[in-house]
Amino acid sequence: MKTTFSKTERLKSKQLIDKLFYDGKSVSQFPLKLIYLKTEFNDGSVLKTGVSVSKRLFKNAVDRNRIKRLLREAFRLNKAEYFNNSSTSYAFMILYISNDGATFEVINENMKRLLNKFKEKTSEV
Template identity: 60%
Template sequence: MSTTYSHKEKLKSEKLISQLFLEGKSVSAYPLRMVYLKTTFTDAVKIKAGVSVSKRNFKKAVDRNRIKRLLREAYRLEKDSFFNNMTTQYAFMILYIGKEKPTYTEVEIKMKQLLQKFIEKSTKE
């Protein structure tokens, strides 16, 4: 896997997103929470991921967009080291559930913890 976050890797399907929240399992490393679901895709992508920030906690779109950019960047840089040898396909939604605006270093540390917890939980299944 490369350190890009291409269009094919983004979770866009409304059907898949609703199925993800209905049937998916979750792991969390506060203030991040990941809902994931084992699935199959028609294209040759191992993982499709999306990010979300609650409008309830961050009223201004500027703040939500900034946090989403931080989440995507941290995910983009860390996914290569965690998912390089993965064979099954997953759909992810990474949620920011905190109430304060984070810095990039906080998001990066928590993203590593979150992905590590996911790897540990998914290997047990």
């Protein structure tokens, strides 16, 4: 799996996002929360991922967009390590649930822990 975050890997379907929040399971590693759903995609993708930062916690769009960029970058760098040999398709939504800003190092470290928790939880099933 390449370390890119292409257009086909982005979660954009409103129906899939609604289904993800309704039927999905979650795992948390403060300040991140991952909501995931096992699903099939028509375009052959293994993962589709979206990121979200609450407007209630970050009033300024500049701050929200910065954290979303950091979340996407941390996921992009770590996804190959965790999903390289995965044949199961998942839809992900990564939420930032803290009300204070963070550095890339903090987000990246917590992203690794979050993805480890996800792998442990899905390997049990």
